Amino acid sequence: MTQKLSVEADWYYAMQEFDYAYRNGSAGGSPTIRTHMRTVRDRLAKALAADPAVESPEPKTKPVQAHLERALDNGLDGVMRSMIKAIDNVKSSLAWEYGYERMPRHIVTKYAYAELLGPSGPVVWPDLVLGLVLFAPRATYPAHCHEGITESYLSLSGHWSENDTGVYAPGSMVLNLPGHTHTITTAGREPVLLAYAWTGDRDSLAHPAMKFSRRSNRARPARGA
Ligand SMILES: [Fe+2]
Numbered sequence: 001m002t003q004k005l006s007v008e009a010d011w012y013y014a015m016q017e018f019d020y021a022y023r024n025g026s027a028g029g030s031p032t033i034r035t036h037m038r039t040v041r042d043r044l045a046k047a048l049a050a051d052p053a054v055e056s057p058e059p060k061t062k063p064v065q066a067h068l069e070r071a072l073d074n075g076l077d078g079v080m081r082s083m084i085k086a087i088d089n090v091k092s093s094l095a096w097e098y099g100y101e102r103m104p105r106h107i108v109t110k111y112a113y114a115e116l117l118g119p120s121g122p123v124v125w126p127d128l129v130l131g132l133v134l135f136a137p138r139a140t141y142p143a144h145c146h147e148g149i150t151e152s153y154l155s156l157s158g159h160w161s162e163n164d165t166g167v168y169a170p171g172s173m174v175l176n177l178p179g180h181t182h183t184i185t186t187a188g189r190e191p192v193l194l195a196y197a198w199t200g201d202r203d204s205l206a207h208p209a210m211k212f213s214r215r216s217n218r219a220r221p222a223r224g225a
Contacts, residue, residue, distance in 0.1 A: 001056060005047075008054040010089040011123055014116060017083040018130050019044055021154055022197065025173060033175050036150055040197045043128040047117065055121040057095035062112035065096060067136050067191035074190055075157030078170035083195065084156060087132065093122070094132070099225070110139035113196075113225045119206040129198035129205050133225045135160070136191055141184040148204035151176040151196060151225070158192030161185050196225045 005012050022041040027034035068091065075084035094114040111134070116122060118129035133153070135141065153162075155172040162174055162182050176182050178200070186192040198205060 002053045004051045005054050005123055006051045010086070011054050011116075014083075014086040014090050015044065015048060015123060015130075017086045018116075018195065018197070019048070021080075021083060021195070025154070025171070028173075030175075032177075033152075033173065036152055036175055036197075036199065037173075039150075039199045040128065040152070043125075043199065044117075044130075047123070047125040047128065050125075052117075053121075053124045055124055056093045057122055059093055060095040060097065062096040062098065063109040064112045064134050064136050064191075068134055068193075071134060071157040071191040071193040075170060075193060078157065080154075080156045080170045084193075087156075087193075090116070095122075096134070104142055107139065107141065110136040111141055118198075119202070126202050126205065127199075129196075129208075131196050131225055132156075133194045133196055134191065135184070135186045135194075137186055138188045139184075139186045139192075143181050143183040145179050145181045146176065146198070146200075146208060148178055149198045149200040149208055150178055151198050153225075154195040154197070156193040156195055158190045159187040160192045160194070194225075198225075 005015065019041060022037045027037055072084055072088050075081060096112040096114045099113060113131055113133045115129060115131040117125050119126045153174045155168045155170050157170060159167055159169055161167050162184055168174060
């Protein structure tokens with residue numbers, strides 16, 4: 001069933017949480033990150049002003065969802081608790097996906113993503129993609145990049161690393177510019193929940209072309225964070 005965002009209160013507040021995060025969160029002094037955050041909130045502001053449709057998807061499950069409750073519980077203790085609560089309110093209508101035609105076996109039970117806003121919904125908007133990525137403990141998300149898409153990951157729950165260059169906790173933001181290859185690893189004892197935002201042109205957002213690095217090219221990505 002299709003409704004306007006303004007009457008789908010749980011989805012409306014989930015979008016407001018992204019607005020708060022990209023409006024009030026720190027860019028850490030980075031002009032590049034600041035520009036991306038401004039782009040996300042400008043595009044989201046246009047979406048909110050247009051009161052887009054919400055097409056509640058058929059909920060889709062993936063094995064990693066067994067870790068969602070724990071990730072949300074842990075997130076309630078951190079600085080992203082407000083977004084965690086908003087996600088808790090829409091979790092029953094999320095469609096969790098792999099984004100790959102063929103999945104590397106080691107990640108099948110440890111990863112999935114769910115879109116919240118984008119060209120194919122649930123909140124239907126052509127100029128921005130917002131979503132969630134969930135990882136089990138001790139996951140390695142293979143090296144990949146996004147052509148034509150600027151991606152930010154916003155930490156909501158758990159601890160993780162990208163390209164072995166730092167350890168990120170709730171509230172941290174990591175920016176991946178188009179074509180930047182990145183591998184994600186998660187800590188050994190707790191799950192990780194990230195929000196992500198993609199900016200790019202409409203065609204890139206509607207048909208994201210992801211590439212794995214050579215070492216990981218056994219899997220063919222179709223879509224995914
Ligand atoms: Fe990514």
